[in-house]
Amino acid sequence: MTPMPRLDRLERVTDLLLVLLDTPSPLSLREIADRVPGYPDTHGARRQAFERDKRLLRDEGVPVLVVPIGGEDQLGYRVDPDSYYLPDLGLEPEEQAALNLAVAGVHLGEPIGQHALLKLGAGGDSPLRPAAAPLWT
Numbered sequence: 001m002t003p004m005p006r007l008d009r010l011e012r013v014t015d016l017l018l019v020l021l022d023t024p025s026p027l028s029l030r031e032i033a034d035r036v037p038g039y040p041d042t043h044g045a046r047r048q049a050f051e052r053d054k055r056l057l058r059d060e061g062v063p064v065l066v067v068p069i070g071g072e073d074q075l076g077y078r079v080d081p082d083s084y085y086l087p088d089l090g091l092e093p094e095e096q097a098a099l100n101l102a103v104a105g106v107h108l109g110e111p112i113g114q115h116a117l118l119k120l121g122a123g124g125d126s127p128l129r130p131a132a133a134p135l136w137t
Helices: 006-021 029-035 043-059 093-105 111-119
Strands: 064-068 075-079
Touching: 006 029, 006 043, 006 075, 029 043, 029 075, 043 064
Parallel strands: none
Antiparallel strands: 064 075
C-alpha cells in the first residue's frame, strides 16, 4: 500500500477540522467521509485514516468530541467552536498596541503573523508608528 502524499493528508485534516467545526450535531464516520474528500472507500481503511487524523487534531489541541448517536454508527464526532476558538481577550488599546509591537519585533509580518494578530483581537492599523530601519546593515 502506497502512503497518501503529505499534502493530501494535510488538506484532508484541514477539511475535517472545518467540517467538524461547522456541524451543529455530531457526524458519523460515514457522514464525515461523504463530506471530507480523501478518505478510503473501505470501512477498515477509512476508520484507520480517520483515527490518525483525529489523533493529529487532538495532538494539536483541537477538542474533538465523541458523542454517542443512534443507529448502526453508534458514535458521532464534532468540534465545539466555543471550546476551539480563542475568546475575546478584552485588551485595552494600549495593550493591543504593545502586542502589535511585540509581534513586529519577532517578524511575524507573514500571513500567519497577521492571522495570529487577528485571532488576538487586532483590528486594522496599529496606533504605533512603524519602526525606523536600523542604521547598521
